[in-house]
Amino acid sequence: MRALLQRVTQASVTVDSTVISRIGPGLLVFVCAMPDDTQETADALxxxxxxLRLFKDAEGKMNLNLAQTGRSALVVSQFTLAADMSRGTRPGFSYAAKPDLARTLYTYFADQLASLGIPTERGQFGADMSVDLTNDGPVTLWLDTES
Known part of the structure; x- marks a missing residue:
């Protein structure tokens, strides 16, 4: 699985002009399932x-994780994280998991994050979403379970 994390002061997802989820300070997690991913992959991610210690402690050092700060995560599916840009100028998406597997793993991943005590909101799988965020720091990190 691949994930792009952004530490945010706020983030929300809008579908069809309606805000469907919102968090205050925390992490916006864009996540993409790959064809060989499993529930074990989602568990590890x-x-x-x-x-991850991405939040400042009393001395201003990134030393605290989501649970220690009581902050939330907003999990948004984003198959474009699997884009193949090696040829031409149009991205290919054959490296992304097929929609049925991707939906299952996206839902499972968000459930697992919540089961670890992280307040978790979600986007809407497969929807045309508008994501609004204020990046804090800025702090943006890339995770890939294959590496």
Whole structure:
């Protein structure tokens, strides 16, 4: 699985002019399932994200994780994280998991993150979403379970 994390002061997802989810300070997690991913892959990614120390402590150092700060995660499916840009100028998406597997793993991943004590909101799988965010820092990180 691939994930792009952004530390945010706020983030929301809008579908058809309606805000469907919103968080205050926390992490916006764009996630993409790959064809060989499994529930074990999703478990590992959720555990890693839950433990990441991306929030400032009393001395201003990034030393605290989501649970320690009581902050939330907003999980948004984004198959474009699997884009193949090696040829031409139009991205190819054959490296992304097929929609049925991707939906299952996206839902499972968000459930696993929530089960680790992280307040978790979600986008809408497969929808044309508008994502609004204010990046904090800015802090943006890329995770790939294959590496």
């Amino acid at each position: 959720a555990a890693k994200i839950a433990k």
